[in-house]
Amino acid sequence: MLRLLAFCGVIATGLGGTCNTPWVNHADSCYLFVTHLKENWSEAVSMCTELGGYLVEIESAQEQQFLRNYATHQLHIPQGGAFGNGSFWIGGTDMLVEGNWFWLSTRQNFLYTDWYADSKEPNGGINENCAHLGSHVQFHWNDAECHLLYNFICESESIGGAPDVVG
Ligand SMILES: *[C@@H]1O[C@H](CO)[C@@H](O)[C@H](O)[C@H]1NC(C)=O
Ligand SMILES: *[C@@H]1O[C@H](CO)[C@@H](O)[C@H](O)[C@H]1NC(C)=O
Ligand SMILES: [Ca+2]
Ligand SMILES: [Ca+2]
Numbered sequence: 001m002l003r004l005l006a007f008c009g010v011i012a013t014g015l016g017g018t019c020n021t022p023w024v025n026h027a028d029s030c031y032l033f034v035t036h037l038k039e040n041w042s043e044a045v046s047m048c049t050e051l052g053g054y055l056v057e058i059e060s061a062q063e064q065q066f067l068r069n070y071a072t073h074q075l076h077i078p079q080g081g082a083f084g085n086g087s088f089w090i091g092g093t094d095m096l097v098e099g100n101w102f103w104l105s106t107r108q109n110f111l112y113t114d115w116y117a118d119s120k121e122p123n124g125g126i127n128e129n130c131a132h133l134g135s136h137v138q139f140h141w142n143d144a145e146c147h148l149l150y151n152f153i154c155e156s157e158s159i160g161g162a163p164d165v166v167g
Helices: 041-050 061-074
Strands: 011-013 018-020 024-026 029-039 088-093 130-133 141-144 150-157
Touching (some): 018 029, 024 061, 029 041, 029 061, 041 088, 041 150
Parallel strands (some): 088 150
Antiparallel strands (some): 011 018, 024 029, 029 150, 088 130, 130 141
16 A cells, blocks of 8 residues: 555656655645545554655645645545545644644644634634644635544655756
8 A cells, every 4th residue: 555655656847846756846845645545643644654754734825725726626626515525634733732733743833824714713622633624614724533534645855855957
């Protein structure tokens, strides 16, 4: 299973760096959208680690916009729908101290956020301690129960980082 996920053969080039297909580039990071497995949050964390990355951490509106657009326009994940089945786990949690949201790999508290405002997310209190891009809330952020099974997005540094010139 991991072998399939980690498949790499083609090198894709982008402005911020290069990524091994099927990872996709934005700015200085590579992203892997995993949609053929549904995992709980901690399993998604483990899988991203095994793949040499971490569960995605979103520090800017540009990064959020990229992920949201990719899910919507490249992957065509239907929005709306029951239970947010098409949602993607991201690497933020408040499982240590209720209401204290942080990114797992850096332990940085959230600075930028994109919580879905209409339902006053995060709204789940002690029952919902893991963040996802909710397919039922146009891929804004929602807190959800960590044991639920969703898609997830891994992030890693791009290769080289600087603009790449090929040929
Ligand atoms: C969405 O979740 C519901 C409830 O668990 C399930 O019945 C349904 O089959 C799921 N749909 C998809 C597309 O996964
Ligand atoms: C997450 O999934 C793994 C693997 O299926 C399982 O061992 C673990 O108990 C689950 N954890 C939670 C909190 O659901
Ligand atoms: Ca919580
Ligand atoms: Ca919620």
